[in-house]
Amino acid sequence: MIREACPTLAPQRREHIRLLVRESGIARVEDLRRELKVSVATIRRDLEVLEDEGKVRRVHGGAVSMENRLEESVFDDKTSQFSKQKRSIAEKAYNLIGPDDSVFLDGGSTTLCLARLLKDRNDLTVVTNSLRAAGELSDSGPRVILTGGELRKISQTMVGPLTSAVLNQVRVDKAFMGTMGFCLKNGLTTTDPNEAFVKSLIMEQASQVVLLADSSKAEKVSFARVSDWQKIDVLLSDHKLPSTFIKTLPKHGVKVHVV
Amino acid sequence: MIREACPTLAPQRREHIRLLVRESGIARVEDLRRELKVSVATIRRDLEVLEDEGKVRRVHGGAVSMENRLEESVFDDKTSQFSKQKRSIAEKAYNLIGPDDSVFLDGGSTTLCLARLLKDRNDLTVVTNSLRAAGELSDSGPRVILTGGELRKISQTMVGPLTSAVLNQVRVDKAFMGTMGFCLKNGLTTTDPNEAFVKSLIMEQASQVVLLADSSKAEKVSFARVSDWQKIDVLLSDHKLPSTFIKTLPKHGVKVHVV
DNA sequence: TTGTTTTTGATCGTTTTTGAAAGAATTGCA
DNA sequence: TGCAATTCTTTCAAAAACGATCAAAAACAA
Structure with a gap:
């Protein structure tokens, strides 16, 4: 028998999984299979969805909750699908950087990933408004220039x-930007207007603007408008990026690379 | 039998190990094996991961915790004989701060000590050119404003x-300054002219200037001149401060407190 | 009804994790 | 120092988990 029935609706089952994972902080695929009486393949697919939604983080054998900040210590794992994509995107971005370039690094986890790759590039000048990016480069590597300003604690960036x-x-040769969300209609958006203003300002000062945004940001819209697609030269994303973007964005002058 | 099941998830097990190690400060491989019921090979691999993450340090026979040592290590790594004095000086400085004050924090270990004391003062505004002071206050506490500028890596301050x-x-109500050296003849001096310029600039913008300098800095002269004693309102130092300073400085308008 | 899409389960080759064994390194003791 | 005991690293094989793919069942649309 290949398939049986559809005992529960998928969203309901995923909600059940989410709660189970949050309850004990961690859950094994095998346990979830017994509890929900579906195949491991289904469990895995559900966990993949929940990971895309940021609810859980997959680990070998199961998943851990991302909703209780208590588990933050196990957070910085490099094996999660998300982090893999971010790192691939960051590596792609790294290859765009030429010798002696001056670059801007925006806040966000993908650009932080890129910062780590720059640790032994003594020829570069890095301008950033991200406290964490500056911290990564504070020991050695490129010349670092911080923008200053008021520290927005939730994003660890300087704004205002x-x-x-x-x-x-x-002025910088290349600006590597992150975003909270992007869509064809509204362009780039983020939660804080101050942050949005800073982003748009640095994009004015860059010869080339590269957007680093994994596919989970696609079609998301936040409160504050950052810029339209005209200002973006390159979008680096992953293979799950909806094909609409790949088709449409080049018309606005945006080169799209997926990894 | 080569291999059994996967009773616990790897991140969960590693978290367990981390806590065990932190609890007693040290843990032996053999003890961890008995506690977690896995092979020593697995324990060793987990310890390797935890070491990469900076959570523990491996030693022959087991591992020691690297957590909760941060406070002490920062105090200790800067000549532990003076760390108690620095802390006393910082506490004295703390008492000078009024409600809703805006203060400037200079770089240096004593002002970093003061930064730690400000962690739960939500009423303050802290301006700083010290990356480490900003890092201390980056989670909660006062409003933080970074000055920006080029990062001078040796001192982790922004200059230029x-x-x-x-x-x-x-503008700030009070500026809490550090220094590499001070003497009656040359006033305050430091190694880097850029740093000196930034220091003198902020002292112009402060209603009151407080110098935090333990006695080890007395009679030391560095390359770059920061300011003369006229600009200083208060000197906080320790009881080993040569009596010449206690006698002479009040004539230049400097109140001297020793702890 | 029929045709299409979505969801689910099974299979297969691959990757990851784990345990065991052998040789190298470190420690303790005389 | 030399020797024994313990611990560590390396290497390999088995088991578990994984991702990709395909087929069947269900849901949906016309």
């Missing part, structure tokens, strides 16, 4: 009028 | 013309 004051006085 | 651009636009 003081940031603008510095940004108006610098 | 971009820093000046921001500093010209802020």
Whole structure:
């Protein structure tokens, strides 16, 4: 017998899984299979969806919850599908950087990934408003210039009028930007207007603007508008990027690379 | 039998190990094997991962915790004989801060000590050019404003013309300054002219300037001049401060407190 | 009804994890 | 120092888990 019935609706089952994972912080695929009476393939597919939604993080043998911040210590794992995509995107971005370039690094986990790759590039100048990116490069490697400004603690980035004051006085060859969401209609959006303003400002000062955004950001829209697609030169994303973007964005002058 | 089942997930097991190691500070491979009921090979591999993550340090026979040692290590790694004095000086400085004050924190280990004391003061605004001070206050506590500028890696502070651009636009009630050396003749001196310039600039913008300097800095002279004693309102030092300073400095308008 | 899409389970080749064994390194003791 | 005991690293094989693919069942649309 290949298939039986559809005992529960998929969203309902996924919600059940989410709660089970959150309850004990961690759950094994095999246990979930017994509990829900479906095949391991289905469990795996559900976990994949939940990971894309940011609810759980998959590990070999099961998944851990991402909803309780208590588990943050197991958070920084490099094996999760998400992190793999981010790293691939960051590596692609790294190859765009030429010798002696000056680059801007935006906040966000993908650009932080890129920062790590720059640790032994003594020829570069890195401008950033991300405290964590600066921290990664604070021991050795490129010349580091921080933008200054008020520290927005939730994103660990510097924003506000003081940031603008510095940004108006610098220029970079390439700006590597992150975003909370992007879609064809509204372009790039993020949650905080101050952050959005800083982003748009640095994009003005860059010869080339590269957007690093995995496919989970696609079709997401946030409160504050950052920029339209005209300002973006390159989009680096992963293979799950909806084909609409691959078809449409080149018409706006955006080169799209998926990894 | 080569292999059994996968009773616990690897991240869960590693978390368990981490806690065991942190609890007693040290744990032996053999003890962990008995506790977790896996082979020593697995324990060793887990310890290797935890070491890569900076959670433990492996030693022959087991591992020691690297957590909860951060406070002490930062205090200790800067000449432990002075760390208690630095802490006392920082506490004295803390008492000078009023409600809703805006303060500037300079780089250096004593001001970093002060930064730690400010972690739950939500009423304050802290301006700093020290990356480490910003890091201490990056999760909670006061509003944090970074000056921006080029990162001087040896001191983990931001310096240069971009820093000046921001500093010209802020004002603080109190500036808490460190120094590499001070003496009656040359006033305050430090190694880097860029750093010296930033220091003198912020002192211009402060209603009150407090110098935090333990007695080891007395009679030391560095390359770059920061300021003369006229600019300083208060000197906080320890009881080993040569009495010349206690006698002479009040004539220049400097209140001297020793702890 | 018929045809299409979605969901689910099974299979297969691959990757990851784990345990065991052998040789190298370290420690303790005389 | 030399020797024994313990511990570590390396290497290999088995078991478990994984991803990709395909086929059957169900849901859906016309």
